Amino acid sequence: MxxxxxxxxxxxxxxxxxxxxxxxxxxxxxxxxxxxxxxxxxxxxxxxxxxxxxIKKIPRLNSIEVTDDHLEIGATTTHYQLERSELVRSHLPVMAEMESRVANVRVRASGTIGGNLSFAEPHSDPATLLNVLDSSVVLQSTRDKREIPIGEFVIGAYETSLKEDELLTRIRIPLLQPHQRTAYTKFQVHERPTLGLALLLEIPDGGSEITSARVAVGCVSPFPQRSSEAEALLIGEPSAVEGKLDQAADVLADQAELVDDAEGGIDYKRSLIHTFLRRAYDQIIARVKPRGAPQIGGSG
Ligand SMILES: Cc1cc2nc3c(=O)[nH]c(=O)nc-3n(C[C@H](O)[C@H](O)[C@H](O)COP(=O)(O)OP(=O)(O)OC[C@H]3O[C@@H](n4cnc5c(N)ncnc54)[C@H](O)[C@@H]3O)c2cc1C
Known part of the structure; x- marks a missing residue:
């Protein structure tokens, strides 16, 4: 150094x-x-x-609010604040849980969510989760203010669509509906995660059918990727979807531009996607209330 x-x-x-x-x-x-x-x-x-x-002293950049059916997070909010926030814990527990597992407490105490997204380091947990939550980011300069989907913000390894005089000011996450269930799974050996996988399933009352799915994988590729083809395979009766999980994992891996690096080779990362997609799916299904049975766990 x-x-x-x-x-x-x-x-x-x-x-x-x-x-x-x-x-x-x-x-x-x-x-x-x-x-x-x-x-x-x-x-x-x-x-x-x-x-x-x-930018830490700029007013209103450090905030967590619920407005307009969205959870709004100011860019200089730290990982630790997000992990501890009652608002995040109650409205988006999957986010509080993900944040509690970012790095170590020293990094979480000073590292911000805006810095994480703006640096676009490929091993980002928040970027992967925010992708399936259909989040958007607000970018502001003296001349302009625009809001774009997170998928159009992080566009490569260490690459974002920020202009020279723009700052990321807010992250806006639509509040989850009761039938939307989420899970974030992560695998880590070294300092940064090897894989992050986020899943959101829409399962209306009774749990007999998955009507919509979003899945994103990160850390294994230059930036988080969603796959509409894999998502289509995750729709249907849970017993049928279970039989298509391996196919969905393969499609996700094929589209993710897996990187061979110090965290492992491409085949290894593909096998991690299989394991962690199944794990995320099982987590969600275990929380869904079977028809006539008592509720086992909460949403989100
Ligand atoms: C040891 C270690 C372990 C880590 N482990 C993980 C992990 O497990 N999971 C994970 O997701 N991350 C991990 N990280 C990354 C960590 O989350 C980020 O370092 C942190 O969030 C960056 O925020 P910061 O405020 O410190 O950014 P800074 O270092 O201050 O800035 C980073 C970059 O972002 C730009 N920037 C910052 N804020 C803005 C803004 N509002 N608008 C525009 N540009 C901005 C800066 O110009 C700079 O280019 C780890 C980091 C370390 C050092």
Whole structure:
């Protein structure tokens, strides 16, 4: 690790000031939140910026609210705040649970959800889960404000659709309906996860039929991937869907552009997708109330 090269920290009072500073300084500057990725990359001299624009003090960027049938999360909210939030725990327990398993407590205490998504490191848990929750992100600059689906935001390894003077300000997640059931499963050996797999199934009353499915896999590929073909295989009577899980896992793996890296080879990652798709599916089905039987677990 190298000693950090000198840099200047700017502390804008609001979003407009932050955006203007980023535009004026161009390639010389980067937004800076918890610093868990950025400062590490600068210590290793992989990145260098003479100017960092600290966005942590910008009002309303650190918030968790329920508005307009959405859970809205400000970009500088930390993983730890999300893990502990009563609002997240009650409205989206799958998210609180996923957040409680991100990294270690030191990283969770300073690392933000906005930093996680904006860095677009391929081993991101939130990016994978947010994909099946049909989430969107709000991007703002002095000149513009736009909201786009998460799938159009993270577009490659370390690549997003952020413009030079834009900040990710909010993440908007539609509240789950009672018939929507979710699971997030994860496998990790080293510092970052080897695989994350998120599943959402729509199972109306009685549990006799899965009417819609969303599945995304992450960490095994440059960025999280959904597969409409795999999702189609997960619709139908649960007993029939169970017989198609291996086929769905293969389709998901085929479309995911699996990467052969330090976490493992392509065949290994394909077999993990099989195991963890089944695990996520079993978790959801175990929580669904069979007709006439007492409720076993909650939704989400
Ligand atoms: C040891 C270790 C283990 C980890 N394990 C996991 C894991 O298990 N699962 C997982 O998902 N992640 C993991 N991570 C990643 C971790 O979640 C991120 O490091 C953290 O969330 C990044 O947030 P930050 O606020 O520190 O970002 P910073 O380091 O401050 O910024 C990262 C990048 O995002 C940009 N940026 C930050 N905020 C914004 C914004 N609002 N708008 C626009 N651009 C912005 C910065 O310019 C920079 O390029 C791990 C990281 C470490 C160091």
């Amino acid at each position: 190298m000693p950090l090269r000198p840099f200047e920290i700017h502390q804008p009072a609001d979003l407009a000031q932050a955006s203007d500073t980023l535009r004026e300084l161009g390639d010389e500057a980067s937004a800076y939140a918890g610093g868990t990725e950025l400062l590490l990359a600068m210590k290793f001299d992989v990145l260098h910026y003479p100017h960092l624009v600290d």
